[in-house]
Amino acid sequence: MRPVRTVRTCVFRCRTSSFLLLFLLQGGGVLRRSQSSGINAFPVLPPSSFSSWSRWKQLIFVMGFGDLKSSSGLKVLNDFLTDRSFIEGYVPSQADVAVFEAVSAPPPADLCHALRWYNHIKSYQAQKNSLPGVKKPLGQYGPTGVADTTSSGPAASKDEDDDDIDLFGSDEEEDTEAAKLKEQRLAEYAAKKAKKPALIAKSSILLDVKPWDDETDMAKLEECVRSIQMDGLVWGQSKLVPVGYGIKKLQISCVVEDDKVGTDILEEQITAFEDYVQSMDVAAFNKI
Amino acid sequence: GKRRAPCLPLFQGFLSGTEQGRCYLCGFKLWVPVLQNNQGPPLVGLITIACHLVKEAKRSNLLGESAEGRAVVQQWLEYRVTRLDGCTKEDSKTILKELNIHLQDNVYLAGNHFTLADTLMYYGIHPLIVDLTVQEKEQYLNVARWFDHIQHIPSLRHHLPPVVVLRNRIYTSRHH
Numbered sequence: 001m002r003p004v005r006t007v008r009t010c011v012f013r014c015r016t017s018s019f020l021l022l023f024l025l026q027g028g029g030v031l032r033r034s035q036s037s038g039i040n041a042f043p044v045l046p047p048s049s050f051s052s053w054s055r056w057k058q059l060i061f062v063m064g065f066g067d068l069k070s071s072s073g074l075k076v077l078n079d080f081l082t083d084r085s086f087i088e089g090y091v092p093s094q095a096d097v098a099v100f101e102a103v104s105a106p107p108p109a110d111l112c113h114a115l116r117w118y119n120h121i122k123s124y125q126a127q128k129n130s131l132p133g134v135k136k137p138l139g140q141y142g143p144t145g146v147a148d149t150t151s152s153g154p155a156a157s158k159d160e161d162d163d164d165i166d167l168f169g170s171d172e173e174e175d176t177e178a179a180k181l182k183e184q185r186l187a188e189y190a191a192k193k194a195k196k197p198a199l200i201a202k203s204s205i206l207l208d209v210k211p212w213d214d215e216t217d218m219a220k221l222e223e224c225v226r227s228i229q230m231d232g233l234v235w236g237q238s239k240l241v242p243v244g245y246g247i248k249k250l251q252i253s254c255v256v257e258d259d260k261v262g263t264d265i266l267e268e269q270i271t272a273f274e275d276y277v278q279s280m281d282v283a284a285f286n287k288i
Numbered sequence: 289g290k291r292r293a294p295c296l297p298l299f300q301g302f303l304s305g306t307e308q309g310r311c312y313l314c315g316f317k318l319w320v321p322v323l324q325n326n327q328g329p330p331l332v333g334l335i336t337i338a339c340h341l342v343k344e345a346k347r348s349n350l351l352g353e354s355a356e357g358r359a360v361v362q363q364w365l366e367y368r369v370t371r372l373d374g375c376t377k378e379d380s381k382t383i384l385k386e387l388n389i390h391l392q393d394n395v396y397l398a399g400n401h402f403t404l405a406d407t408l409m410y411y412g413i414h415p416l417i418v419d420l421t422v423q424e425k426e427q428y429l430n431v432a433r434w435f436d437h438i439q440h441i442p443s444l445r446h447h448l449p450p451v452v453v454l455r456n457r458i459y460t461s462r463h464h
Contacts, residue, residue, distance in 0.1 A: 083433045083453060085395050090440040116393050123400040 066187030075191040078111035093133035201258040206284035214246035221276040232260030295411030303345040364405035391430035
């Protein structure tokens with residue numbers, strides 16, 4: 001394959017391009033497409049962040065809320081304040097004053113945590129100079145991994161580029177627009193990741209429960225198995241399947257919610273009935 | 289019978305320096321605390337005693353800032369004594385739900401400052417929160433946030449075990 005223009009295009013045309021290599025290249029049409037198709041291999045950082053060590057470093061060690069003047073930054077702030085009453089610590093401080101001043105208007109009502117914090121800090125307006133702490137630049141507050149881009153633009157990312165060597169010789173066409181877009185997308189990604197999914201993942205499991213011998217009371221065994229009640233577990237049909245020598249195994253199906261119930265928990269609980277159950281197997285496991 | 293208001297000695301410690309020598313909690317009469325002091329008749333009842341202690345400690349701001357603030361504090365104190373004390377398991381879920389709704393828009397229970405309402409509600413709710421699972425704490429997220437905030441106020445918690453309120457930020461509920 002003759003490389004045509006840049007490294008990026010070459011890999012796109014080459015059929016044997018590895019998945020990893022794609023991740024290591026800068027964001028282009030290829031990666032945007034892959035991202036939208038739902039690849040979730042790296043749950044925390046989006047693929048385009050691996051293009052250079054400097055950018056990766058920036059994402060791990062930098063703090064901030066994104067652009068607090070935009071709705072994406074406010075969403076990050078809202079998420080940050082969900083389980084915190086103040087920006088730093090447990091009393092109002094200069095940290096709150098700093099962020100309050102960066103937020104130009106009251107957050108909308110659907111960002112209830114940010115709004116609560118805003119109204120609360122507003123009531124301290126009179127004493128804002130006497131609050132404890134030292135005012136630091138906005139990049140010192142907030143969750144890690146989201147850079148602060150309020151009003152100062154993508155100046156931060158530009159500085160980092162100069163010193164480090166870009167490992168894959170990525171192009172210099174990184175302009176301010178793209179950098180700003182990236183930071184915004186990161187903030188949105190972080191906010192989206194924190195929201196709970198609407199769909200509940202369920203699976204249908206078919207279990208084989210084997211008794212000790214043919215004398216075992218299968219009705220009692222089934223009763224014991226069905227007595228196992230857990231949140232996210234629903235028992236379904238069951239039948240007795242002969243396995244030879246007069247012994248029958250119980251095949252019972254159940255529907256579980258993936259994040260609440262696992263097969264290991266089920267196995268533990270079923271094999272706890274040592275009097276009746278010799279062992280348990282998963283005969284089939286289907287995602288619904 | 290179950291002793292109610294085991295928090296009063298803790299509360300006295302929080303206000304510290306009030307009447308430690310002068311008056312003492314002389315036990316419980318029908319599960320209601322009684323405070324004996326040198327001047328006047330004994331005080332009966334959690335709210336009465338708590339308000340008295342606050343005034344003696346000259347920290348009346350704990351009772352509320354304005355007339356409206358004071359009324360709200362008293363309402364929450366009534367809530368604590370009538371709804372929370374001696375409630376059943378189902379009631380406790382209702383209480384947590386109501387608190388969660390209220391604390392969505394408010395940092396403190398009454399107004400914008402820490403008041404007696406927060407203190408007594410913290411002491412009252414502590415046994416409930418200690419037994420909550422991680423998922424339940426996520427369900428009552430605002431209560432968990434307020435609780436974590438209050439338990440960090442200096443000299444309030446004493447020997448009560450701290451409750452860890454950690455929000456699971458790396459994985460959503462979908463991943464194990």
